[in-house]
Amino acid sequence: MKSLRLLLFTLSLVILTAASVPGFTTTALAEPASGKTYQIGTDITFPPFEYQDASGDFVGIDMDLMEAIAKDQNFKFEIKPLGFNAAVQALESNQVDGVIAGMSITDERKQKFDFSDSYFDSGVVMAVRSDQDAVSSYEDLRGKKVAVKTGTEGYSFAESISNQYGFTIVPFDDSVQMYEDVKTGNSLACFDDYPVLAYGVKQDNGLKLVNEDQKELGGSYGFAVSKGKNTELMEKFNTGLANLRASGEYDQILEKYIGENAEVAAKQGRLELIIDSLPSLLSGLGKTLLYTIISLFFACIVGLIFGFMKVGRNKWLRGIATVFVDVFRGIPLIVLAFFIYFGIPQAFDFTMPLFLGAVLTLTLNAGAYVTEIIRGGIQSVDHGQMEAARSLGVPYRKAMIKIIIPQAIRIMIPSFINQFVITLKDTSILSVIGLVELTQSGKIVIARTFASFDIWLVVALMYLIVITILTKIANRMERKISHG
Known part of the structure; x- marks a missing residue:
C-alpha cells in the first residue's frame, strides 16, 4: 500500500506540474x-x-x-x-x-x-543528405527509394515521375520522419514543397537541395x-x-x-536543447498520464459489468459479454480511434470533443481486457469454495461478495498494473487523431529543432521511468500475494 500511495502521489505531481508549464493547452485563441x-x-x-x-x-x-x-x-x-x-x-x-x-x-x-x-504559390524541390554528392538529376534515383509526405504536392509529383525514373516511393505522415529517412540512408532523396524544404535546410536539418533553381511548379495553398x-x-x-x-x-x-x-534559430547545445524542450515534454507526459488514469477508471467500470456478466449464470449475458470482448480486442486501436472520432460524427452529423473521442477509444479497448482480467481472477479461485459456501446455505451473491471477490482482487492487482502500462503506451497511438500526448509532443519539438536523437532519447527515458516504476510495483505486489 505504501508503494501504491507513492505511485499515486508521483503521478499526481507530474500531472499538476505538466498542467502548470507553458504549452499544456493545445489551443491558441485570437x-x-x-x-x-x-x-x-x-x-x-x-x-x-x-x-x-x-x-x-x-x-x-x-x-x-x-x-x-x-x-x-x-x-x-x-x-x-x-x-x-x-x-x-x-x-x-x-x-x-x-x-x-x-x-x-x-x-x-x-x-x-x-x-x-x-x-501562397508553392513549388516542389528534391533534397538529399548534406554529404551526398552522387545525385544531380532524377535519373540518379533509378532503382532507389524516395521519401515523400502524404497529401503534399511533393507526393503527387514524385508519384507522377516514379515510373519514368524507376524509383520506389516511401510515404510518411510528417516532414520530420521523411527527412530522417533520408538522413539515415534508408531513402536516397525526398520531394517536398520548396519553402518547407528550404526553411529546413536553412535551419540545418541535415539535408541539401538539389538543383534549387529548377524547382518544379507546384500548387497554390x-x-x-x-x-x-x-x-x-x-x-x-x-x-x-x-x-x-x-x-x-x-x-x-x-x-x-x-x-x-x-x-x-540559434544553435543550442544538447543539454540546453533538452532543458528548453522539457516543459513541452512534461506537458505531454502529464496528458499521457491523465488520459490513462481517466480511461482506466471507466474501463474498470465497464470491465466490472461485463466481467460479472461473463461469469454469471445467464447464458444471454455471457454471450453479450463475449461479443464485447471479441469486438474491442479484435479491432486495432488505431482503427477504433478513427471510427469513433471521425466515422461516428460524420455518420450522425455532430461534433465530438477530442477528449471524449480519446477517452472513449481507450476505455472500450482497455475495458475489453479488464473484463478478461476480472473473469480470469474470479475463475482462478477454487470452485470448491463456492460449493462449500452454498452447502452451508450462503446465497450465491453473498458468497461472491464475501468469499470469492476478495480473493480474486488479490490475484487481479498485478494484472491491473500491467494493463495500466499497456494503456499508457497505447495513448501514443492516439496522436493520429490529434491528441498531443508525450509522443506527439516529441514530434512537435523535433519539427522545430530537427534534433531527433536527443528528443526521442528523452521521450524514451520518460516512458521508461514511469513504466519501470509501475512494473516494480506490480512485481512487488505479486510477490506479496504469492507469499501471503
Missing part, C-alpha cells in the same frame, strides 16, 4: 471579439507555415496570417493541432470549421471542400472549409487576406519567415 469562435485545424509540424516555438506558441506563416485576418475581420478562432491527415478528416467529419495547413488547392479536394483565394458550409468564415478570410495584401502586412509576414533576412 484576440477577443464578438460572435462565434471558429475551430481551425492545422498541422504544427510543418515549418515555416505552422509550428510550435520554444515558448509553446503556435507560429508560422499560416498562424500569423490567421491571426492577422481574424484581427482585421473581428472574429475569434481556436487552433486545433491535429496533424495534416487528421485535420483533413476532422474537416470532412465536421469536427472543425476550417483547415489552414499549407493545403494545396486541387480539383480532387474541391469536390469535398471550398477553398479560399490562394495565399488555400484555406479550406467543408463544401457549402461556413461561407461567412470563408468570406471573412478572403476579405481579410485582400486587406493584408493591400496594406503590405502580408509581405511582412512572408519576409519574417522565408525572406532573405528571415531569422535562423
Whole structure:
C-alpha cells in the first residue's frame, strides 16, 4: 500500500506540474471579439507555415496570417493541432470549421471542400543528405527509394515521375520522419514543397537541395472549409487576406519567415536543447498520464459489468459479454480511434470533443481486457469454495461478495498494473487523431529543432521511468500475494 500511495502521489505531481508549464493547452485563441469562435485545424509540424516555438506558441506563416485576418475581420478562432491527415478528416467529419495547413488547392479536394483565394504559390524541390554528392538529376534515383509526405504536392509529383525514373516511393505522415529517412540512408532523396524544404535546410536539418533553381511548379495553398458550409468564415478570410495584401502586412509576414533576412534559430547545445524542450515534454507526459488514469477508471467500470456478466449464470449475458470482448480486442486501436472520432460524427452529423473521442477509444479497448482480467481472477479461485459456501446455505451473491471477490482482487492487482502500462503506451497511438500526448509532443519539438536523437532519447527515458516504476510495483505486489 505504501508503494501504491507513492505511485499515486508521483503521478499526481507530474500531472499538476505538466498542467502548470507553458504549452499544456493545445489551443491558441485570437484576440477577443464578438460572435462565434471558429475551430481551425492545422498541422504544427510543418515549418515555416505552422509550428510550435520554444515558448509553446503556435507560429508560422499560416498562424500569423490567421491571426492577422481574424484581427482585421473581428472574429475569434481556436487552433486545433491535429496533424495534416487528421485535420483533413476532422474537416470532412465536421469536427472543425476550417483547415489552414499549407493545403494545396486541387480539383480532387474541391469536390469535398471550398477553398479560399490562394495565399501562397508553392513549388516542389528534391533534397538529399548534406554529404551526398552522387545525385544531380532524377535519373540518379533509378532503382532507389524516395521519401515523400502524404497529401503534399511533393507526393503527387514524385508519384507522377516514379515510373519514368524507376524509383520506389516511401510515404510518411510528417516532414520530420521523411527527412530522417533520408538522413539515415534508408531513402536516397525526398520531394517536398520548396519553402518547407528550404526553411529546413536553412535551419540545418541535415539535408541539401538539389538543383534549387529548377524547382518544379507546384500548387497554390488555400484555406479550406467543408463544401457549402461556413461561407461567412470563408468570406471573412478572403476579405481579410485582400486587406493584408493591400496594406503590405502580408509581405511582412512572408519576409519574417522565408525572406532573405528571415531569422535562423540559434544553435543550442544538447543539454540546453533538452532543458528548453522539457516543459513541452512534461506537458505531454502529464496528458499521457491523465488520459490513462481517466480511461482506466471507466474501463474498470465497464470491465466490472461485463466481467460479472461473463461469469454469471445467464447464458444471454455471457454471450453479450463475449461479443464485447471479441469486438474491442479484435479491432486495432488505431482503427477504433478513427471510427469513433471521425466515422461516428460524420455518420450522425455532430461534433465530438477530442477528449471524449480519446477517452472513449481507450476505455472500450482497455475495458475489453479488464473484463478478461476480472473473469480470469474470479475463475482462478477454487470452485470448491463456492460449493462449500452454498452447502452451508450462503446465497450465491453473498458468497461472491464475501468469499470469492476478495480473493480474486488479490490475484487481479498485478494484472491491473500491467494493463495500466499497456494503456499508457497505447495513448501514443492516439496522436493520429490529434491528441498531443508525450509522443506527439516529441514530434512537435523535433519539427522545430530537427534534433531527433536527443528528443526521442528523452521521450524514451520518460516512458521508461514511469513504466519501470509501475512494473516494480506490480512485481512487488505479486510477490506479496504469492507469499501471503
